[in-house]
Amino acid sequence: MILFCPRFIRPLLAALALAAGMAPAAAAAPATVRLDYQHSGNALAEQYAIERVVIEPLPWAGNPARNLDDSDRGVNRVEVVDVKNGDLLYSRGFSTIFGEWRSTDEAKSVTRAFQESVRFPKFDKPVRVRILKRDERNAFSVVWSVDVDADAPDVVRKLPPAPAKPIPIRVSGASADKVDLLILGDGYTQAEMAKFEASARSLAEHLFTVSPFRERARDFNVWALALPTQESGVSRPSTGVHHASPLGTRYDIFGSERYVLTVDNRALRELAQYAPYEFIEILVNNDTYGGGGIFGQFSTAAANSDWANYLFVHEFGHHFAGLADEYYTSPVAYQSNGERQEPWEPNATALRDPARLKWQKHVKAGTALPTPWPKQAYDDYARAYQKRRAELRAANRPEAEMSALFKADLAHTRALFAQAPHQHEAGAFEGANYESNGYYRPEMQCIMFDRSEQFCSVCREAIGTIIDLYSRPAAQQ
Known part of the structure; x- marks a missing residue:
């Protein structure tokens, strides 16, 4: 473990900025x-x-x-x-x-x-x-x-000396001009620190293959930081696994077996403060599918899952841009009050007034609102799929079986949607925000709806808005 004092951080950051071809900021930051x-x-x-x-x-x-x-x-x-x-x-x-x-x-x-x-x-x-x-x-x-x-x-x-040195994954310029993303690790032993760094680099690289992050990659700095644990992996109480870890990240939040968060905000902030950040994603050293994301707080992803790339990007969508979940067939811990209030999230609507749809500019003239899609066929298949998913978890079957089920589900959805008339078009498709009826999503398929690879047009625009909020155009740098 490398120990270093906060007074050494500023020279480090200045050197990294210069190495990236950027001049130091003209005025000292507050x-x-x-x-x-x-x-x-x-x-x-x-x-x-x-x-x-x-x-x-x-x-x-x-x-x-x-x-x-x-x-x-x-x-x-x-x-x-x-x-x-x-x-x-x-x-x-x-x-x-x-x-x-x-x-x-x-x-x-x-x-x-x-x-x-x-x-x-x-x-x-x-x-x-x-x-x-x-x-x-x-x-x-x-x-x-x-x-x-x-x-x-x-x-x-x-404050005490920093317990570890932040690893520069991507340095595009001075922090004031860029979005600073910090990738933290939890559940990695000292012998697994290289594994954490490799996962952080791989997942960050994947993020910047997904639009609009791909086009805006130069607007980001990415750092990585982790403290070692005595045991490998984080807690999963539903299976009797309890591990002490620096951030206290665990599965089974609110009774949902796949929901991964930490509720130890003090531990999170006291580690994160030693690296530049505006956004945080926590990688947990686990194979079991799981993750979570809270807008403006942090997101999490199981780094060793077959679906780690998807989890990293999907959960970051929640944390970074406040995107709503567009799926509705998976069980969640939240209880609906039966009301259909207009969501604040940019990619879900109660569609109280179709003429004033919040993403109207993305919709072609003449598109029906609500927009037809093969919902009944999708729902019929989903019931059987979710039953099988619950059976696998209840029996604590190997993760490879769950991964195979996810792959089969995605293949079925793609085949079903390929025949639909409004595939890849914006509209108002019923089923979103954990509800089958009364909420609508912008497009038939999106990474916020299923395990596909791309954001829809509305989500891409919503992400761009937040990138603009935290970065500075090159002409102003």
Whole structure:
């Protein structure tokens, strides 16, 4: 393990930028402020409480020209405002694990607390940090606020030396000009550190073969970082496997055997702070199919799965661009309330007014809304497929059998859709957002719908919007 102090990181980053042919940023970036807090409650109520304010070791990695978020994504939004005059200084949309947990059955009878953090550039004045939340009309309102003076005596400024050195996977330029993606590893022993690096490089390379990441590859920096574990792999409680790991990542989140997250936000942030990042994907050293993604928080993928490439990109779509799941036949932990409110996600709609479809510009004139597709045939096959999938998991069959089932399912879907009249066309196809009826997706097939390789046109545009928010055009660099 390589130990190094934060004071060595800036020269490292400057050297990497120069090696990539980029000049150092003209002005020094501000410090990075992190507000750690507790978010607690149940299905009926929620509360917030501040834990601490931290000045992270690295300067702010964001684009100073895009401090304000105009993408309208996320269940929540953080706003940093001037205490004296109320001027908005910084904003970002995000979602939370707590917000997902509130939709489970457990939240109806249990109160839980989750750790959360928001990060923002340091300003030369006290600020008010506001957390906003969407209502049923998709309008934001303030649910909590706290005043933060980053120069106050109780702010944490002294941090321990970095426990490991970040690995530069792709360095395209200065962090302020690029999207910084950090790939963390969990469940890798010291002897498996080379395996982690190889997986990080391979999966990052695959990401940049998928449009629109392929066309925008030069707008990204990618870093990798992991701490060794004593045991190989992360916990999978449903099979009796419990492993201690630095990030606490595990399967079976909210009772879903394939849902992989960490709820240890403190551990996540205390490791991630030693590398430049705006987005995080965690690779778990496991073969079992699984992953997860929370917009503005992080995503996960089982790095050794036969479907690792798909998992990495699909889950990153959630985390990076706030894309909705478009599938609806797989069981999930969330409980529907029966209402069909318009989703904030850019790739799902309740289609209350077809004349005002949110992705109308992608739809050819004369296309029927809703748009016909072989839904009945798809659903009939899916029922048998999901039954077989449940049987394989219940019997704890070898992962190769599950992978073969996934391959057969994808082949069947492709053959079915190849005969459909609206394949590869935008419209409003019923079945999305975990619901068979009442929600619609933009195209028949997309990586957010099944295990195919490409994003639909609407998802590609939504991803491009976020790349623009975090990067700077070459002419301005």
